Each structure stands twice: as structure tokens, then as C-alpha cells.
Amino acid sequence: MKAHNTLVDLVDTALPLFGDPEREYDHLASLQRYAAVDGGIDAEVESFEGQRARVRLRFVTPEILRVQYVLDREPTATTPMLVGPLPGPPVVRVAEEEGAVTLAGPALRLRVERQPFRWSLLDGDGAVVAAQEVHDGPPNEYVSFPAGWSWRPDERPAFHETLALRPDEQLFGLGESFGALNRRGTRAVAWSRDTHGTSTTPLTYLNVPFFWSTRGFGVFINQTSRTVYELGYPSQVSCSFRVEEPYLDYFLIYGPSPKEVLARYWELTGRAALPPLWSFGVWMSRCMYRDTEQVRDVVEQLRELGIPLDVVHVDPRWLAERKHRLRDGCDFVWDREAFGETEAFVGWLRDRNVRLSLWENPYVWRDTPMYEEGLRRGFFARGPDGGPAPSLDNPREAVVVDFTNPEAVRWWQEQHRPLLRAGVSAFKPDYGEGVPLDARFADGTTGLETHNVFPLLYNRAVWEVIQEERGEAVVFGRSGYAGSQRYPLNWVGDTQCTWEGMAAALRAGLSLSSSGMPFWSHDIGGFWNPANPGQGPEPALYIRWAQWGLLSSHSRFHGVRGREPWWYGEEAVEMVRRFALLRYRLLPYLWAFSKSAVETAVPLVRPLVLEYPNDPTTHHLDSEYLLGPWLLVAPVFDPQGRVRVYLPAGRWFNFWSGDAVDGPRWLELTVPLERLPLYVRDDSLLPLGPEMTHVGERPWQPLDIAVRVSSGASLQIEGEGAELEAQARREGDGLVLELSG
Numbered sequence: 001m002k003a004h005n006t007l008v009d010l011v012d013t014a015l016p017l018f019g020d021p022e023r024e025y026d027h028l029a030s031l032q033r034y035a036a037v038d039g040g041i042d043a044e045v046e047s048f049e050g051q052r053a054r055v056r057l058r059f060v061t062p063e064i065l066r067v068q069y070v071l072d073r074e075p076t077a078t079t080p081m082l083v084g085p086l087p088g089p090p091v092v093r094v095a096e097e098e099g100a101v102t103l104a105g106p107a108l109r110l111r112v113e114r115q116p117f118r119w120s121l122l123d124g125d126g127a128v129v130a131a132q133e134v135h136d137g138p139p140n141e142y143v144s145f146p147a148g149w150s151w152r153p154d155e156r157p158a159f160h161e162t163l164a165l166r167p168d169e170q171l172f173g174l175g176e177s178f179g180a181l182n183r184r185g186t187r188a189v190a191w192s193r194d195t196h197g198t199s200t201t202p203l204t205y206l207n208v209p210f211f212w213s214t215r216g217f218g219v220f221i222n223q224t225s226r227t228v229y230e231l232g233y234p235s236q237v238s239c240s241f242r243v244e245e246p247y248l249d250y251f252l253i254y255g256p257s258p259k260e261v262l263a264r265y266w267e268l269t270g271r272a273a274l275p276p277l278w279s280f281g282v283w284m285s286r287c288m289y290r291d292t293e294q295v296r297d298v299v300e301q302l303r304e305l306g307i308p309l310d311v312v313h314v315d316p317r318w319l320a321e322r323k324h325r326l327r328d329g330c331d332f333v334w335d336r337e338a339f340g341e342t343e344a345f346v347g348w349l350r351d352r353n354v355r356l357s358l359w360e361n362p363y364v365w366r367d368t369p370m371y372e373e374g375l376r377r378g379f380f381a382r383g384p385d386g387g388p389a390p391s392l393d394n395p396r397e398a399v400v401v402d403f404t405n406p407e408a409v410r411w412w413q414e415q416h417r418p419l420l421r422a423g424v425s426a427f428k429p430d431y432g433e434g435v436p437l438d439a440r441f442a443d444g445t446t447g448l449e450t451h452n453v454f455p456l457l458y459n460r461a462v463w464e465v466i467q468e469e470r471g472e473a474v475v476f477g478r479s480g481y482a483g484s485q486r487y488p489l490n491w492v493g494d495t496q497c498t499w500e501g502m503a504a505a506l507r508a509g510l511s512l513s514s515s516g517m518p519f520w521s522h523d524i525g526g527f528w529n530p531a532n533p534g535q536g537p538e539p540a541l542y543i544r545w546a547q548w549g550l551l552s553s554h555s556r557f558h559g560v561r562g563r564e565p566w567w568y569g570e571e572a573v574e575m576v577r578r579f580a581l582l583r584y585r586l587l588p589y590l591w592a593f594s595k596s597a598v599e600t601a602v603p604l605v606r607p608l609v610l611e612y613p614n615d616p617t618t619h620h621l622d623s624e625y626l627l628g629p630w631l632l633v634a635p636v637f638d639p640q641g642r643v644r645v646y647l648p649a650g651r652w653f654n655f656w657s658g659d660a661v662d663g664p665r666w667l668e669l670t671v672p673l674e675r676l677p678l679y680v681r682d683d684s685l686l687p688l689g690p691e692m693t694h695v696g697e698r699p700w701q702p703l704d705i706a707v708r709v710s711s712g713a714s715l716q717i718e719g720e721g722a723e724l725e726a727q728a729r730r731e732g733d734g735l736v737l738e739l740s741g
Contacts, residue, residue, distance in 0.1 A: 013189045013191075013226070013228050016230065016234055017144070017160060017228055017230050017240050017242050018142065018143065018144055018145050018150075018240075020150075020152075022152050022153070023150045023151065023152055024150060024151055024152075025145050025148065025149075025150045026047045026048055026049045026051060026148050026149055026150070027047060027048050027142075027145045027146040027147060027148030027149075028045045028046075028047055028053060028055070028069070028117045028146060028147050028148050029045070029046055029047055029048045029115065029116055029117055029146075030045065030046050030114060030115040030116065030117055031043055031044075031045055031055075031101070031112065031113075031114040031115065031117050032044045032045060032046050032052070034101060034112075036094040037058065038058070038089045038092075039058040039059045039060060039089025039090065039092055040056070040057045040058035040059055040065075040089070040092055040094075040103050040110070041056075041057055041058075041094060041101065041103060041112070042054065042055075042056050043055045043056070043057070043112075045117050047148060048148075051071070053069055053070060053071055054068075054069075054070040054071075055067075055068070055069055055070075055117075056068040056070075057103065057110060057112065057119065058089060059089055059090055059092055059103070059105045059108070059110075060086045060087060060089055060251070061087050061089075061090065061264070061267065062090045062105055062106040062107040062108065063107055063108065063253065063254040063255075063260075063264055064251055064252070064253050064254070064264055064267070064268070065108070065110065065121065065251065065252040065254075066086075066249075066250075066251050066252075067161075067248070067249075067250050067251070067252060068247065068248065068249045069147060069148075069149075069159055069161075069247060069248040070247045071149065071157060071246055071247065072246060073245075073246045073247055074247070075222075075223075075247050075249040076223075076249075079222055079223070079224065079453075080453055080456055080457060080460075080481075080483060081222060081224075081268075081269050081453070081456070081481065081482040081483040082222065082268055082269065082483075083268070083269060083270035083483070083486070086268075087267070090105050090106050091105070091106070092104065092105045093105075097111070099113060099114050099115070100112055100113045100114060101114070107123075107124060107254065108121055108122065108123060108124070108129070108254055109121075109122045109126075110122075116134045116146065117134075117146075117147075118131070118132045118134045118146070119131070119132055120132070121217070121252060121254070123216070123254070123256070129215065129216050129217050129254055129256070130163060130164075130213070130215065130217045130252060131163065131164045132146060132147060132161075132162060132163060132164065133146065133162045133163060133164035133165075133237065133238040133239075134146040134162075136162065136235050136237055136238045143234070143235045143238070144162045144230070144235045144238040144240050145160065145162060145240075146162055147159075147160065147161045147162060147248075148160060149246070150242070156245075156246045157246045158242050158243060158244045158245065158246070159242065159243055159245065159246065159247055159248035160240055160241065160242040160243075160248075161240065161241055161248060161250070162238050162239070162240040163219075163238065163239045163240075164237065164238060164239075165184075165232050165236070165237055165238055165239050166215060168214075168616075169184070169213055169214055169215045170182050170184050170213070170214045170609075170619045171183045171184045171211055171212070171213055171214075171231050171232070171239065172211060172212055172213075172258075172511075172514040172607075172609065173208065173210050173211035173212050173218070173511070173514050173515045173516075174188050174190070174207065174208060174209070174210070174211050174229065174511070174515060175190075175204065175206045175207040175208030175210075175480075175481075175511065175512065175515045175517075176204045176205060176206040176207070176208075176490075176492060176493075176508045176511055176512055176515075177204060177507060177508060177511040178195075178198040178204065178504040178507055178508050179202075179507065180507070180620070180622060181507055181510050181511055181514065181607055181609075181620075181621075181622035182609075182619055182620050182622075183211060183229075183231045184231055184232040184233075185231070185232050185233050186202075186229075186231055186232075186233055187202060187228070187229065187230050187231070187233055188202045188228070188229040188231070189202040189203060189226070189227075189228050189229075190207040190209060190226060190227040190228070190229070190452060191203065191207070191226045191451065191452065192204070192205055192206065192207055192432070192433040192451065192452055192454075192455060192479050192481075193205070193433050194393060194431065194433050194434070194493075194494075195493065195494075196494060197493075197494055197495065197496045197501065197527075197528070197530065198492075198493070198495045198496060198500075198501050198504035198505060198508065204493075204508070205433060205478050205479045205480075205492075205493045206455070206478070206479050206480040206481070206484070206490055206492075206493075206512070207227075207452055207481060208480075208481065208482050208484075208512075208515040208516065208517070209221035209222075209223065209227055209481075209482055210265055210269075210482055210515055210516060211229075211231070211515075212253075212255075212258055212261045212262070212265075212514070214258070214609075214613055214619065216254065216255045216256030216257075216261075217252060217253060217254050217255065217256075217261065218252075218253040218255070218261040218262075218264075218265055219241075219250055219251070219252060219253070220250060220251045220253060220265055220268060220269070220482065221241065221243060221248075221249070221250045222249045222250060222251060222268075223243050223245055223248075223249055223250075224449050224450065224451075224452045224453040224481070225243055225244040225245045225448050225449050225452070226243075226244045226448065226451070226452070227241055227242065227243045227244070228241065228242050229241045244448060245449070251268060253265055253268075257613065258609065258610050258613050259600070259601070259602050259610060262516055262601040262602065263600060263601040265516050265601070266485070266516060266601045269482050269483045269485070269486075269516065270483055270485070270486045271485070271486070271598055271599075271601070272485040272486060272488055272517075272518050272519065272597065272598045272601075273463075273467075273473065273486060273487065273488055273598065274594060274595060274598045275473075275474040275488050275489060275519060275554070275594070276472040276473075276474060277587075277591060277695055277696075277719060277720070278310050278311070278355060278425075278694075278695045278696070279310075279311070279426070279474040279489075279554060280554065280587060280590050280591065280594070280695070281308060281309070281310025281311065281555075281584070281694060281695045282307075282308050282309050282310055282311070282550070282555050282556075282557070282580050282583070283310070283311040283312075283313055283357070283476075283521075283554070283555065283556035283557065283558075284298060284302065284309055284311070284312055284313070284556075284557050284563070284564065285312070285313035285314075285315065285357075285556055285557060285558040285563070286315070286557075286558060286559060286560075286561065286562055286563055286564075287315050287527070287558070287559065287560050287561075288314070288315040288316060288317040289312075289314050289315065289317065290317045290338060291317075291338040291339060292338065292339050292340055292345060292348075295312055295314065295339075295345075295349075296348070298312065298564055299312060299349065299352055299354055301564070301566065302564070303352060303693070305565075305566075305573060305577060306577055306693060307565065307573070307576055307577045307580055307693070308580045308581060308583070308584050308692060308693045308694060309354055309693065309694060310353075310354065310355060310694050310695050311354065311355045311356070311357050311425070311426065311556075312349060312354055312355070312356060312357070313356075313357040313358070313359070313426075313428060313476070313556070313558070314339075314356065314357070314358055314359065315359045315428075316328055316330075316359050316361075317335065317338065318334060318335055318338075318339060318358055318359065319331065319332070319333060319334075319335060320333045320334065320335040320336070320337070320338075321333060321365055321368060322335075323335075323338075325365060325397060326397070327393070327394040327396075327397055327398070328361050328363070328393070328394060328398075328430070328431070329361065329363050329364060329365035329391075329394055329397055329398035330360050330361050330362070330363060330364060330365070330398075331364060331365055331368045331369070331370040331371070332360070332370065332415040332416070332419070333368075333370075334419070342418075342419060342422040342423075342424070343422045343423065346422055346423035346424060347423065350423060353693075353694040353696070353697070354694070355425035355426070356423065356424050356425055356426075357424070357425060357426040357427065357428055357476065358419065358424055358426075358427055358428070359427075359428045359430055360427055360428065360429055360430065360462070361393075361429070361430045361431040361432075362400065362401050362403070362412075362429070362431060362432055362454075362458045363391040363393065363394060363398035363399060363400060363401070363431065363434065364380070364398060364399055364401060365397055365398050366397055366398065366399065370415070371399070373411075374388075374399075374401070374408075374411070375388060377407070377408075377411070378402075378405070378408075378442075379401060379402055379405060379407065379408035379411055379412075380399045380400060380401060380402055380408075381399075381400040381401070381402045381435070381439040381440060381441050381447075381450075382439065382440040382441075383436070383438060383439060383440070384438050384440075388400070389435070389436055389438075389439035389440070389447075390436065391431075391434040391435075391436075392433075392434035392435070392436055393431055393433070393434035394434070400434065400435055400436075400439060400454075401458075402441055402442050403454065403457035403458055403461055404441040404442045404443035404445065404450065404457065405441075405442035405443075408442070409457075409461045412461055412462075413461055413462075413464070413465035413468075416462065416465045416466070416469070417465065417469060420465070420466060420469040420470060421469065425470065426466065426473075426474050426475065426476065427462050427466065427475055427476075428475065428476040428477070429455075429458055429459050429462045429475050429476070429477045429478075430477075430478050431478065431479070432454055432455035432458050432459070432477070432478065432479035432480075433451075433455070433478075433479050435447050435450055435451040435454045436451075437451065452481055453481050454479075455477065455478075455479035455480045455481055455484070456480060456481040456482070456483050456484055456487075458477075458479075459475055459477045459479075459480060459484060459487045460486070460487050462475050462477075462487075463475050463486075463487035463488075464487075473487075474488060474489060475487060475488070475489070476489065476490075476491055476521070476556070477489070477490045477491075478490065478491065478493055480517075482516075484517065485516050485517050485518060485519075488517075488518075488519040489517075489519040489520055489521060489553070489554055490512065490517065490520050490521075491520065491521040491522055491523065491554075491556065492505050492508035492509055492512070492520065492521075492522045493508070493527075494523070494527040494528060495522060495523055495526045495527050496526055496527070496528060496529065496530050497525065497526030497527070497528060497529040497530075497535075497536055497537035497541065497559065498526065498529075498530065498537075498541070499541060499637050499638070499639065501526050502526065502541065502544070502545050502635070502637060503623065503635075503637045505522040505523075505526075506522075506548070506622065506623065506625070506635060507622045508522075509521075509522060509552070509553075509605060510605070510607040510622055510625060512603075513603035513605050513606060513607055513610070513625075514607055514609075514610070516601060517603065518553070518594075518597040518598065518601065518602070518603035518604055519553045519554060519594070519597070519603075519604060520552075520553055520554070520605070521552060521553060521554040521555065521556050522549065522552065522556075523556065523557075523558040523559050523563075524542075524545050524546050524549035524550075524555065524556060524557045524558070524563065525537050525541075525542045525545050525546070525549075525557060525558075525559050525563045526541075526545065526559055527558065527559045527560060528559065528560045529560075533560060534560070534561065535561070536559060536560075536561050536562065536563065536567060536568070537559075537568075539568040539569050539571070539572055540639055540673060541639070542563075542565075542568045542572055543568070543571065543572050543575045543576075543673055544635065544636045544637070544673075544676075546565070546572070546575060546576050546579060547575065547579050547635065547636070547676040548633055548635035548676065550576075550579040550580055550582070550583045551579070551582075551583065551586075551627055551631070551633050551676070551678070552605060552627075553594075553603075553604045553605050555580075555583060565577075571673070571674075574674075575673070575674060578674075579676075581691045581692075584689070584691060584692040584693075584695075585688045585689055585690070585691055586631075586688065586689075587689055587692075587695065587700070587720075588687040588688070588689045588700050588703060588717050588719070588720075588722065589628055589630075589631075589686060589687050589688075590604065590627075590628070591717075591719055591720075592628075592687070592715065592716060592717055592718075593628035593629065595718075604627070604628060605625050605626070605627060606625060606626040606627075606628075606629075607621070607622065607625060607626075608621050608624065608625065608626060608632075608646070608648060609621070610626075611626055611629070611648070612648045612649070615648055615649065615664065617646055617648075617664065618646075618648065621646055623635070623637065623644075624645060624646065624677075626681075629681065629684070630680060630681045630684035630686055631655070631678065631679070631680060631681070631686070632645075632647070632652065632678070632679040632680075632681065633676070633677075633678055634676070634677035634678075634679075635676070636671055636676065636677070640670070641670050641671045641672060641673065642668075642669070642670050642671075643669050643670075643671055643677060644666055644667070644668055644669075645666070645667040645669060645677050645679075646663075646664070646665075646666050646667075647661055647662075647663035647664065647665055647666075647667065647679060648663050648664050649663050649664045650662075650663055650681065650682050650683075651663075651682035651708075651710060652679040652680065652681060652682065653679060653680040653682070653708055654678075654679060654680075655678035655679060655680055656675065656678065661679070680706065680708055681708075682708055682709070682710050683708070683709055683710055683711050683712060683713045684706075684708050684709070684713055685705050685706070685707055685709070685713045685714070685715040685726050685728055686705065686706040686708070687700075687703055687704070687705050687715060687717055687724075688703070688704040688705075688706065689701075689703055689704075689720075689722070690702065695720075696720065699720050699721030699722060700717070700719070700720040700721060700722035701721055701722060703717070703722050703724065705726060707728055707735070707737065709728045709729065709730060709735060710730060711729070711730060712727075712728060712729035712730065713727075713728050713729075714726065714727050714728070717741075723741040724739065724740070724741040725739070725740045725741050726738070726739050
């Protein structure tokens with residue numbers, strides 16, 4: 001068997017954007033003419049080589065500018081990423097200046113220089129928010145070409161944009177990243193792949209064509225083809241991106257704060273749905289539970305040990321066909337021999353207050369009745385030969401469902417309905433990264449255009465049928481795209497059971513938080529051990545992972561072989577119980593700020609740069625996070641318990657001891673295995689409910705509120721028998737606390 005090098009997947013994009021000797025390059029050079037339209041201008045711009053391109057610069061809201069560059073092919077009228085029609089454009093006044101045209105809107109002004117063609121976006125005070133870079137290089141040469149296009153012989157053009165970077169400007173987003181949270185100085189390739197772990201290449205499971213700058217703006221590329229980003233690399237003064245399509249269509253989003261940029265990104269791509277409350281409980285899973293006996297044994301042991309549990313997830317072995325196959329596919333046929341009747345299995349779990357989640361993937365096994373039906377009805381993507389397109393993940397055995405075909409979507413959803421009606425609560429839409437380049441789809445697209453967006457279409461289909469059948473929905477998707485926040489949630493893939501893999505899982509999650517995804521999870525304990533795939537993590541690693549995993553948005557234990565705590569010793573059992581019970585005490589807090597998240601786009605798990613964007617230390621901090629606005633969590637990634645914790649400006653309180661510490665400052669700690677660095681922010685009202693072993697076991701009463709207020713704080717709680725509004729403020733030497741509800 002030949003070993004596979006993941007870097008092979010990067011061959012087509014390995015060269016610098018502007019350093020490919022096989023490419024010809026052209027760029028926009030001079031504004032020839034323009035016409036005022038609603039929201040802006042439509043212009044004709046001549047390129048350096050004498051071609052004419054159409055350029056559209058239109059405000060779609062007072063704070064969002066749409067930029068389109070077109071040669072021959074028009075941008076797609078609608079995309080799956082956008083929700084509904086765009087807002088009506090604001091009133092924009094178009095005027096002439098010497099050598100330039102200006103577009104003045106209610107909040108921003110765009111200045112378009114005629115030659116060289118260059119636009120700059122200015123705020124209400126006249127300060128430049130964002131601008132194109134047209135002078136990156138020595139005279140008459142370029143390190144980064146200005147906006148334009150490039151092509152190889154016998155290939156269609158690919159458009160690029162180049163923006164100017166300030167020396168102190170930092171960049172965040174682009175979806176999941178196992179590398180640094182701060183994307184400045186990096187190169188990224190947006191082409192979703194099964195990375196088989198927390199890869200150190202630019203490839204990842206979940207790409208989002210959206211990033212934001214500490215300068216006060218964000219960029220959302222409204223396209224789906226493979227995209228390459230060079231963000232202050234190799235050039236230090238420019239930020240460039242190239243989309244492999246013969247046009248460019250993106251939105252420039254003004255904040256100026258990162259939180260405002262995220263909220264306005266959601267104006268385009270939609271709000272996140274609120275996952276059901278029970279989904280915030282503990283999920284237990286492994287790859288794979290093989291029969292009813294294994295599942296029952298796990299549930300009964302967890303209940304006997306007093307370890308909270310709300311969901312059991314069963315990976316592919318619930319499918320009768322899976323035991324006969326080498327690799328994964330799907331046909332939705334329940335394995336009665338291993339799991340009995342669906343209703344009886346679900347009923348046994350529900351009698352113990354446990355819900356059931358089931359695995360699936362979007363590839364149908366050949367030689368099954370479902371395959372024959374899909375083939376007959378034309379529900380699969382097509383290959384070059386006209387036959388069903390094989391999945392890249394399992395090309396010999398499985399084919400790709402065509403989620404661009406509405407009838408195929410309904411057919412796929414129908415497979416879920418009997419299981420949902422039998423009581424299944426959730427599905428894990430696994431995979432989704434396996435669309436081949438040469439596939440053809442019902443909507444006229446190829447694999448080049450559909451590969452990246454396919455996971456969004458797939459997750460949407462699954463989430464919507466769950467919502468229709470049960471009135472609430474949550475999925476556990478691995479891949480996704482812009483707009484995936486509408487169908488929560490995602491986990492960060494098959495992380496390695498190593499200390500490095502654990503740190504990479506946090507970086508990936510914080511990167512999702514920075515990309516408009518407010519809810520996410522990870523495999524507590526790691527998925528697989530690269531040194532020995534049959535072994536799990538060492539006990540200390542398992543405990544450290546569980547500590548912050550139980551203080552994440554969603555908490556799921558999962559991996560190859562067992563991830564139940566008793567496999568890792570008595571201390572692991574005690575630590576999991578302790579931190580799981582703490583999680584359930586924090587449910588009122590998690591629920592309050594999850595509801596806030598879907599209204600504001602501020603994620604439940606927050607990189608510190610979101611809360612402290614003006615603190616340069618937070619710009620490179622991806623080893624700790626805020627859970628909601630008031631809890632700072634610092635996971636331990638060192639076997640000896642050593643950890644450096646940064647506390648931003650203000651007063652912080654050690655959660656365990658109550659000791660106060662004033663920031664900004666670094667703490668150098670050695671933490672015993674039973675402790676996790678956890679700090680409570682000043683001006684907070686931290687609600688703590690009763691201990692529970694499953695959601696709904698008892699009302700959130702009594703509800704304790706830890707009041708730490710130097711100036712003021714407010715809190716609103718709704719749910720589980722508790723309705724409370726609390727206001728606290730300092731008046732002189734006294735504290736005023738107002739409660740209602």
C-alpha cells in the first residue's frame with residue numbers, strides 16, 4: 001500500500017498567487033466611464049493589457065459595500081450562502097473630484113481614483129477603513145498585482161483582489177484553522193478535505209470565505225470555488241485572494257468593532273438557530289458502539305457513577321450494511337440484529353432520560369436498494385462518463401448525492417423521517433468533503449463550484465428535516481461553509497490524541513468562533529492516536545481535555561475505542577464527574593448567553609480578541625478563551641501542568657478560591673491535575689443552578705448568583721422553571737441589587 005502525503009492535495013495551489021510561471025496576469029488599470037445606479041456606480045475599467053471589465057461598486061446597506069468585477073460571465077444571481085433578498089440600497093450621492101469619483105452614503109464614503117484604478121473606503125471622520133493596494137513592489141513591477149485576473153493556457157480566468165495592510169493590522173476568520181488563530185502572515189487554501197487529523201497544512205474540513213481585520217472591516221466572498229488567500233504573506237504590505245472563477249463578487253463589511261462586523265456578516269448569511277437546551281448536556285460516543293448491549297452498559301455505568309449524560313451517539317454500525325463494508329457509506333437501513341427494533345431501543349434510552357443521535361454520510365453505497373432507486377431517479381451527481389460520481393472518500397463503494405436537486409433533497413430527507421418518528425433526536429452528518437472536481441450537478445455547476453458549498457447543502461437538508469419532524473433541531477456536522485451557522489452545530493474533526501492535537505482543536509474552534517459560528521464542539525480525548533490507532537489518550541491528557549471540553553459550547557466524548565472515563569482510571573472518573581456536574585450548574589449561564597449569541601452573532605466561546613480588540617496581546621492569543629462574557633478558561637496543554645494565563649485589563653477572580661487578580665498581566669502557573677485555571681470577570685452576575693445528571697432533572701432552583709460588581713452588571717434568565725432579571729450597580733460604598741421575575 002502506497003503512503004499518501006496530504007500535501008499532494010495542495011499541488012495545484014502550491015505556488016504563490018503572483019509567482020506562477022505558467023500564469024499570465026492582468027489587472028485593472030484605469031476607469032473609463034461609469035453610470036450612477038441605486039447604491040453606487042457601474043463602471044467600465046480598462047486593464048493593463050487593454051481589456052475592458054465591468055466593475056460594480058454598490059452599497060447594499062449603509063455599512064456594507066458590494067464589489068463585483070466581471071469579464072464575460074456574470075456572477076450567480078443567488079447563492080446558498082445568502083439569505084433572502086439583499087436590503088434595499090441606501091441613498092448614495094455620486095460626485096466628481098479631481099481624478100476621482102466619490103460615493104457618499106449615510107455612514108461611509110467610497111473614493112474611486114481613475115488612474116491607476118483604486119478605491120478607498122472612508123468612515124464618517126474621513127479615516128481610511130480599507131483600500132486597494134496598487135503599488136506593492138518596485139517601480140513598474142509587482143510583488144502582489146492589483147485587482148485583476150490571471151490564467152493558464154486553456155483555462156478560464158481566475159479573479160484576484162489585493163487590499164492594503166497596515167503594519168499593526170491583524171486578520172481573523174476563514175473558518176476552521178488548526179494553525180494560528182491570527183491569519184496575518186499565513187497562506188490558506190479554501191478547499192474542504194478530510195484532513196485525517198488536525199493537519200498542519202492549510203487544508204481543513206470547514207472553510208468560510210469570510211475574514212475580518214482589526215482595522216474595522218470584514219470581507220465576505222460570495223463564491224464557492226477554490227480560493228487561495230495570502231494574508232500578509234509573502235508580501236508584508238498586502239492581503240490578496242484569488243477565486244477560481246471568471247468573476248469576483250464580494251462584500252466589504254464595516255464594523256468598526258469585530259462584534260459589529262460579525263453581526264453584519266449575519267445580515268447577509270443569516271442568523272444561527274438556537275440549539276435545543278438538552279444539546280448543551282453531555283454527549284457520549286465512540287467509534288463504534290456495535291450493539292444494544294454496549295450502549296446499555298455505557299448508559300447504566302454512567303448513571304451508577306453519577307456522571308451526567310443527555311445524549312448517546314451511535315456511529316455507522318447502526319447501519320446493517322456497515323458490517324459488510326470496508327469503508328463508510330449510507331443507506332439508512334437499521335440493523336435490527338444488533339440493535340433490535342428502533343422504537344424499543346429509543347424507548348429504553350428515553351426511560352433513562354437519554355436521547356439518541358445517529359451517524360450518516362452523504363454517499364450511498366453501491367449495490368443497495370437505495371442506490372438503485374437513486375440511480376433510477378437521477379439523484380446522484382454525475383461523473384464525466386454520465387454515471388454516478390464516486391465519492392473521493394470511498395470511490396469504489398459509494399456515490400455522491402446531488403443536493404442541488406430539490407427532489408434529491410426531499411428523497412434524502414424522507415430517509416430520516418421514520419427514524420425521527422421512532423424517537424431519534426439528532427443526526428451527525430459526517431464527511432461532506434468528497435465531491436470530485438469533475439462531478440456535474442443538476443443546477444449546472446461542476447465539482448469546482450460545488451465542492452466547498454456541498455457541506456452547507458447537506459447539513460441544511462438534515463437540519464431542516466429534523467426541525468420539521470421534531471420542532472427543534474441540532475446536527476453534529478464535520479464540514480460546512482458560509483451560512484452553516486444557520487444549521488448548528490459543527491465539531492472540529494478527527495483530532496489526534498496528543499497534547500498538540502488538543503491545542504489544535506481549541507485553535508480550530510476559536511477560528512470558527514471568529515468566522516460567525518457561535519456553537520461548536522470537539523472530540524473530548526481526541527479521535528485517534530497517530531502512534532497506535534487502537535489506543536486512546538494517556539490518562540492525564542484525557543483529564544485535561546475533559547476539563548475544558550466540559551466548559552465548551554457543546555461537550556461530546558468521542559474517539560476510536562472507548563472514551564468513557566473508566567478506561568482512564570479512577571481519577572479520570574472523578575474529574576469527569578466533577579467538571580460535568582459543574583457544566584450542568586452553569587446551564588443557566590450557558591443558555592442565557594446562547595440565546596444572546598443568536599441575536600448578536602457574538603459566539604458562546606469567544607477568542608479574547610473579540611472582547612479586547614484594542615489589546616495587542618490578545619491578537620496572538622489562542623490558548624485560552626472566554627466562555628460567555630464572564631468566564632475565562634485556560635486549558636492546560638502541558639503534561640506537567642505548566643500553563644501561562646493572560647488576564648486582560650480589569651479585575652479577575654479565581655473561580656475556585658475567590659482570590660482577586662488585577663490585569664493586564666501574565667500568570668505563570670503549575671496546576672494540579674484536579675484543577676483548571678478558571679477566572680471570573682469583574683462586573684458579572686454568574687448564575688449557578690443545582691447539580692443534575694440530565695437536563696430537566698430539576699428546575700433551576702435554587703439559583704445562586706455570584707455577584708462580583710465594581711461598576712454594574714445585568715443578567716436575564718429564562719427557562720427550566722426560572723425567570724429572572726437581575727441588575728447590580730455600585731452606589732458609593734454600597735451595592736444595589738435589583739431582582740425581578
